[in-house]
Structures are given as structure tokens and as C-alpha cells.
Amino acid sequence: MSPSSQLVKMVKFNNGQQYPILGLGTWQTTPDIQGTDQTEMYEAIKSAINIGYRHFDCAAYYNNEKFVGMAINEKIKEGVIKREEIFITDKLWNNKHNPEEVVDTLKDSLKLLCLDYIDLYLIHWPMSTTETPVARDSQNRFIESIYSYLDTWKAMERCVQLGLTKSIGISNFNMKQVKDILGIATIIPVVNQVENHPYLTQNKLKEFCETNGILLTAYGPLGSPYRPYKRTKSTKGILLDDPMVKKLAAKYKKTNAQILIRFQIQRGVLVIPKSSHPVRQKENFNVWDFEISTEDMDSLESLNQNLRYVKIEPAQHMKDYPFNEEL
Ligand SMILES: NC(=O)C1=CN([C@@H]2O[C@H](COP(=O)(O)OP(=O)(O)OC[C@H]3O[C@@H](n4cnc5c(N)ncnc54)[C@H](OP(=O)(O)O)[C@@H]3O)[C@@H](O)[C@H]2O)C=CC1
Numbered sequence: 001m002s003p004s005s006q007l008v009k010m011v012k013f014n015n016g017q018q019y020p021i022l023g024l025g026t027w028q029t030t031p032d033i034q035g036t037d038q039t040e041m042y043e044a045i046k047s048a049i050n051i052g053y054r055h056f057d058c059a060a061y062y063n064n065e066k067f068v069g070m071a072i073n074e075k076i077k078e079g080v081i082k083r084e085e086i087f088i089t090d091k092l093w094n095n096k097h098n099p100e101e102v103v104d105t106l107k108d109s110l111k112l113l114c115l116d117y118i119d120l121y122l123i124h125w126p127m128s129t130t131e132t133p134v135a136r137d138s139q140n141r142f143i144e145s146i147y148s149y150l151d152t153w154k155a156m157e158r159c160v161q162l163g164l165t166k167s168i169g170i171s172n173f174n175m176k177q178v179k180d181i182l183g184i185a186t187i188i189p190v191v192n193q194v195e196n197h198p199y200l201t202q203n204k205l206k207e208f209c210e211t212n213g214i215l216l217t218a219y220g221p222l223g224s225p226y227r228p229y230k231r232t233k234s235t236k237g238i239l240l241d242d243p244m245v246k247k248l249a250a251k252y253k254k255t256n257a258q259i260l261i262r263f264q265i266q267r268g269v270l271v272i273p274k275s276s277h278p279v280r281q282k283e284n285f286n287v288w289d290f291e292i293s294t295e296d297m298d299s300l301e302s303l304n305q306n307l308r309y310v311k312i313e314p315a316q317h318m319k320d321y322p323f324n325e326e327l
């Protein structure tokens with residue numbers, strides 16, 4: 001284990017599994033265009049491992065499992081890491097909610113990753129869509145499928161029983177949907193991965209999940225700065241440039257990104273900033289040598305404005321779309 005990776009704080013899931021609180025996001029650089037230059041991700045994973053990252057947030061939808069797997073297996077072969085030191089999260093996409101297909105879908109992901117098991121498997125969204133990943137109707141809306149996330153959850157549990165994944169969880173589930181899962185689960189989700197940053201703190205959902213033994217993972221922790229097309233005139237603009245974030249960065253002699261990442265670590269929220277560039281990966285990883293005061297944490301919390309950068313407009317008509325009700 002490299003000295004830098006030993007710095008990473010581990011959290012304990014409700015099943016006893018220990019997981020690094022900080023990981024690397026792997027969603028692509030270019031907004032919403034699948035299949036962009038994925039060799040970038042191969043290089044990104046290798047440099048992240050050299051820096052000390054051990055937790056990688058992946059998804060079938062990201063279309064890059066093969067490159068993530070190649071990089072990880074290369075580093076295992078080189079003797080830099082052992083499989084058991086790496087924590088892979090992967091996600092079941094919306095078109096694979098049919099309970100009959102879930103186990104085989106995870107097996108397909110494992111083949112691409114060239115791994116025998118993953119560490120955490122999530123239902124990516126509560127909505128279920130038809131066969132192709134983003135099939136749309138004449139109004140450009142996703143086409144809804146018939147499957148219930150409750151049945152899908154039962155199939156996720158089978159994945160644990162078969163040893164294909166150590167843990168299972170959910171992503172983008174609102175409070176009612178988490179309650180639904182808790183009502184039928186034999187295996188409780190370990191995390192709910194949701195958008196989270198000072199403009200969207202989701203404290204009610206956080207408290208509810210934590211009371212039920214479920215941790216939050218923060219996606220878009222830097223405010224997904226490459227998603228300007230999602231921003232409107234009414235928003236405050238780019239989170240990384242927020243005056244309060246800048247002020248605290250100057251105070252603690254850290255960068256704006258480091259303040260946003262440390263904010264989540266101190267709230268006990270797993271955090272998965274994405275960067276393909278070694279210099280920024282290093283910056284985002286170097287968050288262990290300072291502590292934000294309670295007062296400054298409160299100032300960051302006070303920036304909340306329930307602002308979502310990830311809304312998925314073509315899904316807003318669907319019955320299980322999570323953001324139509326207040327969380
Ligand atoms: N469950 C879900 O539905 C979702 C999950 N996710 C997951 O969460 C991860 C993180 O979210 P994401 O949307 O990528 O957004 P982030 O908030 O992590 O922002 C990533 C962007 O910020 C840039 N960046 C990274 N570090 C810095 C830095 N130190 N200073 C300035 N800019 C920086 C990156 O560019 P560069 O690469 O050039 O450094 C990239 O463009 C995803 O990669 C994915 O794994 C994301 C969305 C939805």
C-alpha cells in the first residue's frame with residue numbers, strides 16, 4: 001500500500017465493510033457525449049492509483065469500464081496495488097432494471113472490468129427505461145419501462161448472495177423511494193449516491209438516510225463545472241468561484257476544490273470528484289492536513305439553495321423520476 005493511500009480516511013458501512021471516503025469519479029470530460037476519447041480515462045486511472053486513490057466510481061452508462069479495468073489490472077500486474085486494496089463502485093443503468101437481467105448485467109460489467117467481483121453495485125436511477133440506454137419518444141423524452149425498483153432491488157440482493165459484489169446501494173433515490181426500499185430489503189443499501197455540494201446540501205435526505213444506516217455519497221462535489229449548459233440566469237454561477245469558497249480557500253491556504261472536498265469529508269459524506277489530470281487529481285487528493293472550523297462549515301452549509309446541476313429533463317415525466325417531490 002502506498003504511503004499516500006494510507007492517508008485516506010475509511011468509512012464503515014452498515015454491513016461492516018470499510019470503504020475509502022474519497023474516490024475518483026469517472027464520468028467523461030465532454031458533456032453528455034458517450035464514447036468520447038476513453039483512453040483518457042485509462043491514463044487517468046493509472047495516474048490516480050500512483051497518487052494514492054483506491055476508490056473508483058464507475059458505471060455501465062459511462063461506457064468506459066473496459067478502460068478502467070485495463071488500468072487497474074495493469075497496476076495489479078506491476079505490483080503497485082493488490083485487488084483487495086482497490087474499491088470499485090459500479091452502477092446498473094436504467095434499461096437493465098428487469099430483475100431477470102440484473103445478475104447477467106453485472107456479470108457483463110465484470111467481464112469488461114476483467115474482475116471477479118466489485119465492491120459496491122448501485123441502482124443508478126430509480127426510473128426504468130426501455131432497451132437502448134437513452135431511447136426517446138417523438139417529444140425527446142425517455143421511454144418508460146414497466147419494472148419496479150423494488151423488484152430490481154431483490155435482484156441486486158442476489159448479486160451479493162452470488163459473491164459478485166460485496167455491497168449494494170442506490171443512487172438518485174428520494175426519501176420516499178429510500179423508505180420503499182427499506183420496506184422490502186433483506187439487505188439494506190449501504191449508500192445513496194446523490195448530487196451534493198454547498199448549493200445542494202440535501203440535509204433532510206442525509207439525516208433520514210443516516211438514521212437508517214445509509215451513508216450519502218456526493219456526486220458533482222465541485223458543482224460539475226463542465227455542465228454550464230445546465231445553468232440558468234437565476235443561479236449564482238460556478239460553485240468553484242463562489243466568494244465564500246474563495247475566502248475559505250485563502251484562509252486555509254488551500255484551493256477552492258480542496259475546500260469543497262474537505263467539506264464533504266467532515267460531514268461524513270463519501271466524495272468522488274472527477275479529474276483526468278494528474279495535477280488536479282493530486283490537488284483533490286491532498287485534503288488530509290487541515291480541518292475546516294465548525295463556524296466555517298456552517299458558512300458553507302448556509303450557501304444551500306437546493307440548486308441541482310443534474311436534472312435529466314427527458315425523464316421528468318416518468319413516475320419514478322425522483323426530483324418532482326421535495327426531498
Ligand atoms: N450517480 C449519478 O447519477 C452521477 C454520478 N456522478 C459521479 O460523480 C463523479 C463526479 O461528478 P462530476 O459530474 O464529474 O463533477 P465534479 O464536481 O467532480 O467536477 C468534475 C469537473 O471538475 C473539473 N475539476 C476537477 N478537479 C478540479 C479542480 N481541482 N479545479 C478545477 N476543476 C476541477 C474536472 O475537469 P478535469 O477532468 O479536466 O480536471 C471536471 O470537468 C462523476 O465523475 C461520476 O463518477 C456524476 C453525475 C451523476
Ligand SMILES: O=C1CO[C@H](CO)[C@@H](O)[C@@H]1O
Pocket residue numbers: 027032059124310312
Ligand atoms: O452518472 C451520470 C453522469 O451524468 C449524467 C448526466 O450528464 C447522468 O445522467 C448520469 O446519472
